[in-house]
Amino acid sequence: MVSEPLPAASPMVIDYATRYRSDFMDIFLGAKCYFYIGDQSGLDAIPGIFRRPVATVNLSQFQRARTWGPDDLFVTKKLWLRKERRLVTFREIFDWHIDDVRRGEEYGRIDIEVVENTPEEITALAVEMDERLKRTWQPAAEDEELQRRFWSIYKADKLFHGEILSRVGADFLRRNRELLD
Template structure:
């Protein structure tokens, strides 16, 4: 009845996973601001965030820029609306590709959220408890394992994602190398399967510390020099606050985050289980495994997914730091290796190139490409 006067739309936030709650929401706002997504004239948008909410501090911060009403009211309103003819007109549109910035907006528009002066003081107090000063440079890193999903979603079988899991021990050499360059290195996470073991006082197992909180998760992600991630949801916090991400062990391969010029990374590789031979890019494309996204698909195809080695992880971390500090030494062949990789990558992921990527602005790890030129074939 009121639609001829103004349109009320309802949106369901992806609040159960931090990656979606942070970056998908940010991208929705940017797609509106940029004109990528059209918004009806004389419309009012009302959101709600279903339980479980991955980060309640972020929930409160989103209220700075979005109208978010309580679940006790909006869940029922949403369900009733869906029973009415024409319900779709009252639903807020989704982003183009969930958390993927296929329109390259993050490097063009500033962050939509800001920390208040009080929150910054709170963050500095948290740093002090970790033995850090506000002026200290630090890097975050997050390692995917099965601990979080088992606790957060005990009723669900999440084993289809097992191929994405990694071992925190493989990151220690890289973390200590960054610490030797004068940075603090913080292992992130809310629920983890095992502790980080390092004798370097600048390498901190924040995930298992008493300082760890939902607020500090946001503050650290928003203020780090860069973040090291395998694609686990925490990467979205640095991205939404325009901090760089350095990806190692990225998976699934076809969804590699390629849209930001400041990002750098390498993905997991794939092994033929019968021969033990690593598949090159052409073989990955021919066997279709470059587009797989579930553990069972790899198993059925006779392929195992191999994590990057500690040396490869360390090289990528140091390459990222060198690039940020303008110390990276490029070689004449680097541009050609990047071109060959991205050309072959775009070929073997087929239609997913258009579905999950815009313009490719990020770089693949130069050291990895130098050392693995036979893999680009």
């Protein structure tokens, strides 16, 4: 639960977490939302069950990425190698078998700091999702190549994922090309 109310004076803002939250509304909102944006906390399963588009932020368990939804998008957390003072590339994440770490302490044991998505990265993902659903999204020339590079690195468990239909946030890949090396 959230301890402090949302400071919003607009009648268009519903302070769901502090005043209106209920199990029924969790299901109802997930079933009826235009799209859902959130992390891998489990609540993202509800819109998925109802075939609502999902934009996942702060993805850290790469093997648990929602890859089956044609309208689904995601952006990953970044991993910082403290000793080398650099980010871990996607290829290294898979080669080092840290693509399905479930507890943050496991990263600490190998001296990796987890970097959460920034407000700008989350906003860019939300805007991309909205524009894609409205069919107004204008991709940059390099976007398909960046997607291809990411998915060529991604080591999908074919039984779990099947055909990969989702996408990584375009702005995220543009701004983090070095992760594709």
